């Protein structure tokens with residue numbers, strides 16, 4: 001870190017409060033200031049180059065230097081820099097994007113609704129679900145079931161859906177009407193001895209049904225889940241999980257919301273995670289890779305079961321009293337459209353499948369490393385969970401200590417990743433090549449070896 005009083009690092013400490021950062025510790029450690037992007041690489045202010053193995057925040061599908069997106073933004077900025085969709089107004093980028101998204105959806109969808117972030121989109125989903133229950137004359141049907149370790153955002157309602165302690169502690173959350181399942185669908189960590197993945201999935205579906213019955217089915221409106229849990233640690237669902245969960249939801253007439261904010265637009269080797277896992281959602285929540293995060297934009301896709309009662313209710317009241325100034329922003333929508341074109345024309349979904357298989361195979365070769373507990377992932381999303389003792393799966397000292405140690409070595413070795421607790425996540429841009437995957441995994445292997453003597457000073 002540059003310690004001069006007016007260095008960017010010093011000014012960051014002086015003036016900027018960070019998201020998802022220990023605010024006190026940051027005053028000592030300071031920031032990593034990123035200055036430039038080039039393909040899968042970013043460069044810091046001191047000129048160090050890193051493979052961005054998280055695609056920023058799971059989001060930069062086309063890499064950090066895609067000129068087509070810059071040109072799309074410039075063109076739209078010159079033509080119509082802002083317009084909105086309130087009071088029946090519209091503009092071409094928004095109409096084109098809505099049509100494109102509805103046509104791309106893997107299940108029949110009726111309408112696209114635009115928001116600016118994943119959190120706003122999930123808040124909107126909750127409001128639509130509540131509004132719909134009232135429209136159907138079922139005002140008691142307001143509870144939404146989410147999952148422990150699911151991640152759905154940080155606004156008051158979406159943070160309530162999120163099932164992670166840091167998003168609730170000291171924020172006085174969750175709010176009422178949001179329930180969490182008691183088990184996370186993580187077979188390696190949570191299955192009973194000898195329980196197969198199918199058996200484990202059946203037990204989780206049974207737990208869900210018991211929760212619904214205990215609460216009263218007439219009070220439950222919807223279930224929300226990510227096809228693969230991302231920020232909760234890249235938890236890949238066990239075999240049969242989504243099929244069994246959906247059978248329970250259908251039995252009680254509950255809506256299903258698929259939070260595709262990370263999985264959407266190719267991450268799992270299909271265009272949507274819902275295709276990879278046979279999910280048939282009523283609402284799909286899209287963000288991040290929709291525009292490769294070059295500009296903020298998010299969207300909900302809703303089917304007729306959701307749209308039709310909402311349309312009736314808005315007619316009764318006089319308007320659907322919800323909308324964001326920036327929702328469907330023309331420049332962001334133009335960038336999203338161009339981004340989706342790039343993903344399709346360059347077959348980045350196929351690349352996620354092919355290069356993703358290479359990533360998964362290379363990481364699985366590390367399974368015998370003394371610090372590796374589990375390797376998991378699909379396509380170009382993966383995590384390696386680190387343990388001090390492979391047999392008992394216990395962490396090294398405090399939870400997240402080993403994850404942070406290895407993540408620090410990784411950064412020194414030229415790779416930016418993120419430790420979700422003791423799981424190191426990998427979610428690189430979809431344009432990554434096999435050679436770049438090799439460089440990434442080689443650096444990870446060196447980082448594991450660098451941590452080993454600290455964890456097992458006696459060897460072994």
Ligand code: PMP
Pocket residue numbers: 057116117118119120122151152153154226230231259260261262287
């Ligand atoms: N849902 C999922 C699955 C996410 O991963 C995220 C962000 N990591 C969000 C919602 C929230 O998105 P945002 O940060 O844009 O509010």
